[in-house]
Amino acid sequence: MSRLRAHLHLFSGTGNTARAASMIRERLELAGYETGLTRMDQKPLPCEDSASLHVVLFPMYGFDAPTLVHRYLHKLAAPPGARAAILAVGGTEGEIPGNEGISLYRTSKLLRKRGFTVFHASLVSYPNNWVQFVSAPDEQSNARICRKADAEVERIADQLVKGTVSFKKQSGAMRLLFSFISFGYRHVGRRMLGKLFVADSRCNGCSRCARTCPMGTISMKKGVPSWNWSCAGCQRCINTCPREAIQSSTAKLLLQGIASLLPIWPAIWLGSALPLPSWAAWIAALAGYSIACLVLLPLTSRLVEAAEARPAVRRFVARGPSVRHRRYRGPSA
Ligand SMILES: Cc1cc2nc3c(=O)[nH]c(=O)nc-3n(C[C@H](O)[C@H](O)[C@H](O)COP(=O)(O)O)c2cc1C
Ligand code: SF4
Ligand code: SF4
CATH class of the missing domain: 3.40.50.360 (Flavodoxin domain)
Known part of the structure; x- marks a missing residue:
């Protein structure tokens, strides 16, 4: 049988x-x-x-x-x-x-x-x-x-x-x-949250975070991890780093916030300046805003990452609430 x-x-x-x-x-x-x-x-x-x-x-x-x-x-x-x-x-x-x-x-x-x-x-x-x-x-x-x-x-x-x-x-x-919130998280939130990660001076370059990331989001650059835009938000890297070196950066959060707020008014101005019916003007404004974000967010992140090569800048960028947070070691810990 x-x-x-x-x-x-x-x-x-x-x-x-x-x-x-x-x-x-x-x-x-x-x-x-x-x-x-x-x-x-x-x-x-x-x-x-x-x-x-x-x-x-x-x-x-x-x-x-x-x-x-x-x-x-x-x-x-x-x-x-x-x-x-x-x-x-x-x-x-x-x-x-x-x-x-x-x-x-x-x-x-x-x-x-x-x-x-x-x-x-x-x-x-x-x-x-x-x-x-x-x-x-x-x-x-x-x-x-x-x-x-x-x-x-x-x-x-x-x-x-x-x-x-x-x-x-x-x-x-x-x-x-929930559909509305999860749509935002899936398409934008998880990507921006992943870009907040930074390894502080305790990182020894072991590359464990890069090897175990389920999305292949982390790559090692000059001996330190760098996060791209495809993070799922699983928290494996920050919780399992043996040196608790991964932090969530307040400076990056602020800069990302500024970069995504800046294009709002120019986009609205663009929509209203175009000779279009109002629904088309809103679509033009939204398209303008999205394009500006797609340019500004990666640019901001590139600039910060380039500056992080200096230890003093990295120390500053790595500040954030997670420095004080206990890591999660799993259910049997
Ligand atoms: C980015 C993020 C979003 C989360 N959203 C939810 C949620 O919407 N509802 C919930 O119950 N738990 C949420 N959680 C908590 C996790 O789902 C929860 O801790 C889970 O047990 C982790 O399972 P794992 O250890 O198998 O990864 C969230 C956690 C993270 C990191
Ligand atoms: S796991 Fe921790 S110590 Fe190892 S490379 Fe990643 S951040 Fe650095
Ligand atoms: S949170 Fe998960 S998906 Fe995101 S970078 Fe860390 S290990 Fe990869």
């Missing part, structure tokens, strides 16, 4: 989602499933496992699934009769649990389009790993949040084994709001 087969599709920036995946895998195996696992960041071409159950697991970024997960799912074809379950892994901040935003809705829709019967979509909250802006929880809080999350994953794993149908309810208004 052929055994039941399940395949897990995983992306994890700092280990929370990986922990949930290993617990679910263990539970499925105990229930008699043979299992396979693909790491979505290591194998951009989706697997062709003919398993009857597929479980997709990812961390939450900006109220949506990471861009690389969407790219992967777009190419995933369902074997005949395959069912799929989705587990979004969010972050608890203080006492506030995570939020699934638009992620479950968008990934369910995509998987259905790819031919899967989606029967389960839920969220579990491990500690928030966004140390670029907030400190990681202390040991006690970390353990407490993880215990609660582990218990929830156990419950979800049982539901997957039983094939329990479960979806989180969400109003149309909330969906619209």
Whole structure:
């Protein structure tokens, strides 16, 4: 008799989602499933496992699934009769649990389009790993949040084994709001946040950050890491640098803010000066603004990066709140 087969599709920036995946895998195996696992960041071409159950697991970024997960799912074809379950892994901040935003809705829709019967979509909250802006929880809080999350994953794993149908309810208004915010994060936010990273004087050039970045965003230039514009925001680099040398720069944040505010008035002036109907004038203003940002933001970043070659400038640029933040070492730390 052929055994039941399940395949897990995983992306994890700092280990929370990986922990949930290993617990679910263990539970499925105990229930008699043979299992396979693909790491979505290591194998951009989706697997062709003919398993009857597929479980997709990812961390939450900006109220949506990471861009690389969407790219992967777009190419995933369902074997005949395959069912799929989705587990979004969010972050608890203080006492506030995570939020699934638009992620479950968008990934369910995509998987259905790819031919899967989606029967389960839920969220579990491990500690928030966004140390670029907030400190990681202390040991006690970390353990407490993880215990609660582990218990929830156990419950979800049982539901997957039983094939329990479960979806989180969400109003149309909330969906619209999350769509709007996540669109901004996906297209602009994550890129600009990645450009805030800078390695301070503690960096020893080991290149671990460059080797482990899931987006290939980091390259080593003259012995120090440099971030390009494709960061996903996973926080792996800042949390796993052995010297805690990676910081989120306040100076870069201010300069980026100025560079994106400056073209607003010239763009509006351009729109109103053109002999166009008002709707076309707004489109012209928006196009002018976007072009100016596409020129000004990379230019500002190039200039700052060139100046960073001087140790005194790098010391100044590397100042920011993350200097004081505890790093997040993952759920078992
Ligand atoms: C840029 C960024 C955005 C985030 N957005 C959300 C969010 O919208 N909802 C949420 O619940 N958690 C959010 N988080 C928290 C992470 O999803 C959470 O810490 C997750 O457990 C990390 O999983 P990992 O360790 O597998 O990468 C965000 C974290 C980062 C870095
Ligand atoms: S991991 Fe840390 S020490 Fe190593 S190159 Fe990156 S910033 Fe420098
Ligand atoms: S640059 Fe850092 S935060 Fe961005 S994708 Fe790479 S490892 Fe993740």
